[in-house]
C-alpha cells in the first residue's frame with residue numbers, strides 16, 4: 543500500500559477512516575511489516591491472576607477496592623506453583639503474574655519468593671512477566687533480581703487530563719507517578735510494556751494518536767491495549783459510552799506496528815470479549831503475543847475487571863485447547879518453548895553495548 547502517514551494528523555485520519563478497503567489495506571500492511579521484521583509466530587504467556595485484592599479505585603475497573611460485591615481471593619503459593627508447572631509442562635515459554643496493586647512488605651516478599659520458585663521449578667526455562675502495578679523502584683529491582691524480566695504497566699491514557707477524569711482525585715492515582723514507574727522499570731532493565739484503553743468516555747481520536755506517539759517516544763518494548771468495556775459496578779459504567787468497536791482497536795494495533803515494527807504487541811482478551819475471534823484478528827493486524835488464562839477455574843469469575851470476561855467456566859487446559867484450535871483454523875503458528883522476547887528490547891541492548 544502507499545506510504546502510511548504516521549504524523550499525528552495522519553494517525554487521526556486513519557483512526558477515523560471508514561472505507562473498508564482502505565482499512566483492510568492498513569491492517570494487511572501491518573501484518574506484512576510484522577512478518578518482515580519479527581516473523582509471523584505468535585508467542586504465548588500463560589496468565590496467572592494471583593489475587594484480585596487491590597488498594598486502588600480506578601473508575602473503570604470491576605475489582606476496584608470500593609466494589610464490595612467482589613469476593614476477594616489470593617492464591618496460595620502451592621496453587622501458583624501448580625499453575626506454573628502446568629504451563630511449563632505444556633511447553634509455554636513464559637508466564638505473566640498479574641494482580642491488583644498492593645505494596646505491603648509481606649506481599650512484596652511473597653512475590654519475590656514466587657518468582658524465585660518458578661525459576662527454580664522450571665530450570666530457569668519459564669520467562670516471567672509481572673503485572674503488579676506501581677511499586678517503588680527498589681521493589682521492582684528486587685523482583686528483577688529474583689528472575690522476572692518483563693513488566694507490564696499501562697499508562698491507560700497518555701493524556702494527563704483524561705487520566706485525571708478516569709481516576710479518583712484521592713492522591714493515590716497520579717499520571718506523573720505512573721509515568722515515573724514505567725521509566726523506572728526501563729532503567730532497571732526490564733522489558734517494559736505499557737498500553738491504553740481504547741474508546742473510553744471523553745477520549746478523542748487525537749488522544750489515541752497521542753497514545754501511539756507516546757509509546758514510540760518513550761521507546762517502549764511491549765504494548766497491550768484493548769477496548770474499554772463497561773462494568774456496571776463502577777462509576778464509569780454509569781456514563782454513556784458508544785458500543786465498543788473492535789475495528790478501532792485493530793486500527794490502533796496496525797498503526798502501532800507501522801510506528802514500531804520490532805516491539806511485542808499483545809492481542810488482548812478484551813478484544814475477544816467483543817468478537818470471538820478478536821485476538822486472532824489482532825494477530826492478523828500486526829500483534830504477536832497472546833496471554834491465555836491459566837488461573838484455576840474457582841476464582842476466574844472473581845477477576846472481572848470488565849463484565850462478560852470469556853472462559854470463566856474453563857480451566858487452563860480448556861483455555862489452551864480452545865486457543866490452539868482457533869489459531870490452527872487461522873493458520874497461525876505458535877512459538878512453543880520460546881520466550882519470544884521483544885526484538886526492540888534486544889536492539890536497544892545492542893545499541894548500548896555498541897556506544898556505551
Ligand code: 5AD
Pocket residue numbers: 602603604696698738739768769770771772773812847848
Ligand atoms: N475495560 C477494559 N480494560 C480494563 N482494564 C481495567 N478495567 C477495564 C475495563 N473496564 C484494564 C486496564 C488495566 C488492565 C489490568 O485492565 O487497562 O491496566
Ligand code: SF4
Pocket residue numbers: 596597598599600603604605606607641642643675847
Ligand atoms: Fe486495581 Fe488495576 Fe483495577 Fe486499577 S485497574 S482498580 S489498579 S486492578
